Amino acid sequence: RKEVEQDPGPFNVPEGATVAFNCTYSNSASQSFFWYRQDCRKEPKLLMSVYSSGNEDGRFTAQLNRASQYISLLIRDSKLSDSATYLCAVNGGGTSYGKLTFGQGTILTVHP
Amino acid sequence: NAGVTQTPKFQVLKTGQSMTLQCAQDMNHNSMYWYRQDPGMGLRLIYYSASEGTTDKGEVPNGYNVSRLNKREFSLRLESAAPSQTSVYFCASNRASNTGELFFGEGSRLTVL
Numbered sequence: 001r002k003e004v005e006q007d008p009g010p011f012n013v014p015e016g017a018t019v020a021f022n023c024t025y026s027n028s029a030s031q032s033f034f035w036y037r038q039d040c041r042k043e044p045k046l047l048m049s050v051y052s053s054g055n056e057d058g059r060f061t062a063q064l065n066r067a068s069q070y071i072s073l074l075i076r077d078s079k080l081s082d083s084a085t086y087l088c089a090v091n092g093g094g095t096s097y098g099k100l101t102f103g104q105g106t107i108l109t110v111h112p
Numbered sequence: 113n114a115g116v117t118q119t120p121k122f123q124v125l126k127t128g129q130s131m132t133l134q135c136a137q138d139m140n141h142n143s144m145y146w147y148r149q150d151p152g153m154g155l156r157l158i159y160y161s162a163s164e165g166t167t168d169k170g171e172v173p174n175g176y177n178v179s180r181l182n183k184r185e186f187s188l189r190l191e192s193a194a195p196s197q198t199s200v201y202f203c204a205s206n207r208a209s210n211t212g213e214l215f216f217g218e219g220s221r222l223t224v225l
Contacts (some may be wrong), residue, residue, distance in 0.1 A: 008152065034212040043202060043216035044155065087154060091212050099170060100145070100214060104154035 003027060004090050006103035013110055017078045021106045023088030024070045032091040033064055033071045037084045038105065044087055047073075078110045114138050118203050118217035125193045125224045133188040133220050135203030143206050144186035145170075145214065146178060148199040155202065161186055193224045 006023045013019050025033075033050035048055065050062040050071045061074040071088055085105040092099050116137045125131055137144065145160040147170075157170030161180040175197060177189045186205075190197055200221050204214040 004154075006154075032212050043218055044214075045216070046213045049212060089212065089214075099157055099160060100212060101157065101171070102147075102155040104152060 002104075003092070003101050004088060004103040006088055006106050008104055008106060010107040010109060013078055013108070015078055015080060015110055015112055017110075018074065018076045019078060019108065020075075021073045021086055021088075021108075022070050023072070023103050024068075025088075025090045025101075026069070027090070027092050028069060030069075030090045030092050033062075034089040034091075034100075035060075035062055035071075035073050036087040036089055036102070038087060039084050044102075047086070075108075078108075080110050080112065083108055083110045116203055116205055116215050116217035118201075118220050120220060121218065122221050123223070125190075125222065127194060127224060129193050129224075130189065130191050131193065131222075132190075133201055133203070133222075134185070135187065135217060136185045137203075137205040137215070138184065139205060139207075139215065140183070141205035141207050141215070142183070143208060144180065145204040146176075146186070146188045147202045147204065148172065148197075149202060149219075150199050158188065158201075190222075193222075195224045198222060198224045 035047040036044040037047045038044040054063040059076045063072045087105045088103040119134045142163045146158040147155040159178040161167045164183045203217040
């Protein structure tokens with residue numbers, strides 16, 4: 001089993017739709033969690049951190065479920081500019097401390 | 113503010129050739145990383161350096177060597193390139209290895225024929 005897994009999609013949604021991505025992780029000692037965004041042929045950039053209590057940044061909401069070992073990203077009122085690949089990342093615990101492991105990414109396309 | 117700079121941006125090699133990817137950051141970060149990205153595989157960690165003078169293997173270190181030359185620079189060397197090493201390579205850095213905001217370079221696209 002991969003350490004961090006995502007549904008690769010692709011997700012094709014109309015403008016204004018709400019879309020949610022999940023990401024599961026296998027290391028129960030993992031300490032911190034993140035969502036990155038990667039535009040086509042560009043480098044990944046941090047979108048938001050994921051806190052235990054959940055956090056929101058405008059149209060984006062991230063949540064963590066430690067019991068089930070997954071994180072989620074919800075995008076409301078999708079815009080064309082949200083089209084990108086979304087990567088979850090997990091900072092492991094134990095022997096994986098300090099290593100940020102990424103999922104394979106979920107491709108989102110928002111169409112008019 | 114340059115951030116993380118990688119060179120070269122593009123390279124074509126023949127099987128068996130060697131090359132070094134260079135990476136430098138100007139943010140005074142302690143930790144630096146090399147990832148490779150392949151279609152459907154996401155980003156996979158090759159090597160990382162938590163601080164100057166230390167390096168550790170990541171998920172896919174075979175066929176690669178690294179050097180943390182100083183705090184700013186972290187190079188990745190392919191001693192004998194293989195077609196399986198065709199990939200996009202990203203260098204990244206962060207202030208400390210227990211923080212999650214990595215700053216990435218623009219990537220180096222390597223093709224091994």
